[in-house]
Amino acid sequence: MPSLRDTIADDLRTQIIAGHLQAGARLPSEPRLAAQYKVSTPTLRNALALLQAEGLIDKIHGKGNYVRHPLRRLTYAEGHLTPDVDLHVTIRTTNLRARGDLIPLLKVPSRTPLTEFLCLTHQGERPHSMARIYVPRDLEPAELPWPRAGQAETRELVAARLPTPEEASTLRLSMTLAVLAITRVSADITGRVIEAARLTLPGDRTEALFTTHHTIEERGTEG
Incomplete structure (x- = not known):
């Protein structure tokens, strides 16, 4: 059974790939996302860390999390x-x-x-x-x-x-x-x-x- 972290990451990943969350868009704040998914802030941050490691989002200190523009290989x-x-x-x-x-x-x-x-x-x-x-x-x-x-x-x-x-x-x-x-x-x-x-x-x-x-x-x- 997938963990809460993986379930959240899967949902956000699907939205990014489908274009519902477009490149450059700022994600809702972490407290707001945690409330939306009914999880603790640490669990939400763990899910975001997965997406960041995959290169799908960027975390900019003091500004928030943003959908990353596709990078050239x-x-x-x-x-x-x-x-x-x-x-x-x-x-x-x-x-x-x-x-x-x-x-x-x-x-x-x-x-x-x-x-x-x-x-x-x-x-x-x-x-x-x-x-x-x-x-x-x-x-x-x-x-x-x-x-x-x-x-x-x-x-x-x-x-x-x-x-x-x-x-x-x-x-x-x-x-x-x-x-x-x-x-x-x-x-x-x-x-x-x-x-x-x-x-x-x-x-x-x-x-x-x-x-x-x-x-x-x-x-x-x-x-």
């Missing part, structure tokens, strides 16, 4: 995000020095001068995904470095996890929504790391495509 394949004309990127550049886990990631001594490129992808006014790209400052190019020419080797580590508080705040995510975290490290022919990128792609708008190329050897027919 990104495809990450072979080191690249599929471009989308509806998305735009803002870039913030910061000079810093290597410390913590950046030292083994970039294989540099502590306090090595680095440049960080914080790239935020937006759909309209809403943040969509983010990437932090690190480049040793003596290799700093004139433009955004990723991807760079002359890369001899690129390695990627892909993991699904919950967002950090900073990621959840920046991307306006529920702390219960999984993200696809990709760490990409590129080195030149000498083995020197020339850049490292950390991408955070929310799970409700991202799919990863993995392609394997097989080599088939032709064998002659013995007579």
Whole structure:
């Protein structure tokens, strides 16, 4: 038997999908919804949290809950995000020095001068995904470095996890929504790391495509 939380979430989900609650619309206040469904406010909030985790509503502090506009999905394949004309990127550049886990990631001594490129992808006014790209400052190019020419080797580590508080705040995510975290490290022919990128792609708008190329050897027919 479905719980009260699931029953409420199912009803609101159906209204959103059917268009009875349209994108951008503000839901009734939580006390009003709790009275409507004859449940406690915590039970109502649990139901709303399910819809938020599914990407159907947004909870804006001090304003209420809103039906979310549909977000474009990104495809990450072979080191690249599929471009989308509806998305735009803002870039913030910061000079810093290597410390913590950046030292083994970039294989540099502590306090090595680095440049960080914080790239935020937006759909309209809403943040969509983010990437932090690190480049040793003596290799700093004139433009955004990723991807760079002359890369001899690129390695990627892909993991699904919950967002950090900073990621959840920046991307306006529920702390219960999984993200696809990709760490990409590129080195030149000498083995020197020339850049490292950390991408955070929310799970409700991202799919990863993995392609394997097989080599088939032709064998002659013995007579």
